[in-house]
Amino acid sequence: MTAAERVRQAVTIARKDVLLEWRGRARINAIAFFGVTTLLMFSFAIGPDARTATLYAGAFLWLGLLLSSVLALAESFRVEAENDAVEGLRLLPVDALAMFLGKAVVNAALLFVLALLLLPLAVVLYGAKLDAGVGPIAGVFALGAAGVAAPGTLYAAVTSRIQAREVLLPLLLFPLVVPVLLAAVKATGLLMLGDPMGQVGSWTQLLVGFDVVYWILGSLLFARVIEE
């Protein structure tokens, strides 16, 4: 299969997934509301102390995002597992690498949009400061979303046809993305609270490194996950 053909297939898969998400807007709404609810719950849990909230705005934002991501990721493969749609895709034949890239890109984009939606809420609820500008924060969001989406897509495929998938997906995914959480929370926090030591760069590099490793591993291993 040529590279151009692969790209075309990946784009088609991505378009199909975006269309599905768009047609079923109830789902994306539900996931977004879940994220909002999580952020609210964090506020209630820590009490009305405004300073603590501002200090940990980045941490709460990423935790809310991570918890919602499990729902979004599981959903992206539920539609394929139902009626063995993934089998149909394989028989067309759709290349496994194209399928992984198409789905992982859509999942990353979904998480990125979710993060952007939660950001204003973090400003309102926690008093997060956006002095560094939304651009750099959005950059961290994109890298973090990509870091969760690559192993997340792979693990969603792994768990999609297992009864205990609701438990297994977060059980497998959360420990794996500990470096993403660390780096993304640190980078987001530094951008919100000020970065006197100039550390954001090294955390961003860590995110990039994680993304490179897991997008490559995902591309290599996805074929073995969807084979019958």
Add this chain to the structure above:
Amino acid sequence: MRHAVMVGTGVVGLVLLALGHGLGLFWAPTDKMMGDVQRMMYAHVPTAWTALVAYLISFVACVGYLFFGDWTWDLVAEAAAEVGLVFNGLLLATGMIWGRPTWGVYWTWDPRLTTAGVLFLLYGGYLALRRFVDDPERRASLAAVVGILAFADAPIVYFSVRWWRGLHQIQSTPKTVDPEMVLCLRLSAFAMLFLMVHFVLRRVQIGRARLDRELAPPPAAAAGWGGPR
């Protein structure tokens, strides 16, 4: 031959463990700074090495299964992951018992400690996944993928936490440690290595028996009876 290796590793491991731990407890000098608590080192440090070696074996076996598709790779991957998890648990337990009197806390966010904790969760997830997939071939492929991803995470976790914060003492080299302590540590390390190999071999044996039962045709088909019409 296989039986001899299994018995041999077990016996050698137990003898070395008795020697290393016995000498470590009663013969090696007491640490000036930490006192007798330091003797925990003879159990703690070898569990870390052994757990890592076991995980490495599991990782290699996962890659091997995906390349060659032979059942033995899968059995070794599962066995080594399970044994590694046991040593990892011992590592965390002894580390906490040692950390409380030495650092004043059970748990700190030291890179090695945190990496050990994350690895424990990752391989716990790996073994949990195996329990939930019934089809042996599917289970082997999925588990191999998860095993590879889990192992690849270890160095990234380690470095990310090291940047995040650090407190663990820098590893001592044999040059800065009393030779008698080094001897006890080496004996204990080899003891655990032999025991780990022994456990893995046993676990492979158990796994093979289970697999044979799973792959065997149902009793009715074996008896030549086609079942109810």
